[in-house]
Amino acid sequence: MDLNSYLKHIQEFPGWLVSPAAHGVRDDLFAIIGNIILAVILLTFGALLLRKIVRKSIQKGYEKTWHPKDIEKRQRTLEALFVNLWRTIVITIIAYAIIHIIFPLADFAPLFAGAGIVGVALGFGAQSLVRDFLSGIFIISDNQYRVGDIVEIEGAAGTVERIGMRSTVLRDAEGNVHYFPNGMVQHVINKTMGYSNARFMVDVHPSSDIDTVIEIINATGAELAGEDKWKRKILQAPEFVSVSDFTSTSVTLIVSGKTQPSDQWSVAAEMRRRLLEAFEKNKIKLGMTAPLFQQPPKK
Numbered sequence: 001m002d003l004n005s006y007l008k009h010i011q012e013f014p015g016w017l018v019s020p021a022a023h024g025v026r027d028d029l030f031a032i033i034g035n036i037i038l039a040v041i042l043l044t045f046g047a048l049l050l051r052k053i054v055r056k057s058i059q060k061g062y063e064k065t066w067h068p069k070d071i072e073k074r075q076r077t078l079e080a081l082f083v084n085l086w087r088t089i090v091i092t093i094i095a096y097a098i099i100h101i102i103f104p105l106a107d108f109a110p111l112f113a114g115a116g117i118v119g120v121a122l123g124f125g126a127q128s129l130v131r132d133f134l135s136g137i138f139i140i141s142d143n144q145y146r147v148g149d150i151v152e153i154e155g156a157a158g159t160v161e162r163i164g165m166r167s168t169v170l171r172d173a174e175g176n177v178h179y180f181p182n183g184m185v186q187h188v189i190n191k192t193m194g195y196s197n198a199r200f201m202v203d204v205h206p207s208s209d210i211d212t213v214i215e216i217i218n219a220t221g222a223e224l225a226g227e228d229k230w231k232r233k234i235l236q237a238p239e240f241v242s243v244s245d246f247t248s249t250s251v252t253l254i255v256s257g258k259t260q261p262s263d264q265w266s267v268a269a270e271m272r273r274r275l276l277e278a279f280e281k282n283k284i285k286l287g288m289t290a291p292l293f294q295q296p297p298k299k
Contacts, residue, residue: 031101039094046090047083054078069261070194073146077163080147081140084164129166131183136165139182145190150262152189153180192261198238198268199257202275203250205285210251214240216278217255224271225257233263238271250287 058075066074140163145151149160151170158172168185170178204213221238224230238257245252255275259267279286 028101032098035094035097035101039090042090043087046086050082050086051079054082067194067260070146073148074143076148077140077146080162081165128181128183132166132181135182135185136163136167139163139168139185144188145193148262149193150191152191153178153185154187156180157189157191191264194261195235196259196261196264197256198234198259198264198271199241200255200268200272201244202253202255202272203287204253204279205287206246206248206251208251208284210243210253212282213253213279213284216282216284217253217275220274220278221255221257221271224267224274230267230270233260233267235259238267252287 055075058071058078062071062074139145145160145163145168147160147163151157151160153168153170156170156172156178158170158176158178160168161171161177162169164182166182168180168182170180172178202213202217204210217238217240225234225237234257236258238255241254241256243251244254255271257267257271278284
């Protein structure tokens, strides 16, 4: 390319930048960037606003009737639900707007018509998705369980990590994660709804004075419930309930107390520890659930 041709090319290049085609591309690019910025703003500030509204609404509506832990669980559950719905709506609308900018809607008319036919065909196979979606709505609206609850679903027990519109996620004590489609959740055992019971059994030797053992159990439970560290967790002091069973080697006593949700295990563990100390101090022998030595069968 000689010098004259090069200069002519340089002179024509700015004209191409301001041509109608260039204006159209530039406007479309600005529109796409504007939609992306709008999506980021809506996703960020919309999520913050939704969380604030949900927290205020639940706190104001249930602060006089629900325990703070129940309120917090309900807040976390509804926050995740509404934020996910908001993100889905925003992303869908922005994606549709960007596609409409890049490709005229008229060009997609045949595609949408074909997709409608395919959608009808797939609709018959998507009944489980609809069932899961509706079941998720009922689970959340009925407040059957919340994020943070310890539940048992279809034989698996664990902490609820997430409740979606389609599935529920549990993590058990071993760290395993269980996924349950909401449509298959038929029976749920919620172990942390409202209050819990710290209930366990104690085996003492048959020669023990049962009245003395009962006094020790009740006194230990009352002392535990009166301490600052534990009184916020205990609603009713652990105490003797009844004699469950007895054999030639042990007498089984039932101990039970009412606690805040999720605190029953820590209260029961501390109560057992203190009872061991009290029994040793008062020379109360523990019972054996089975004979220590088995007699060989007679021939």
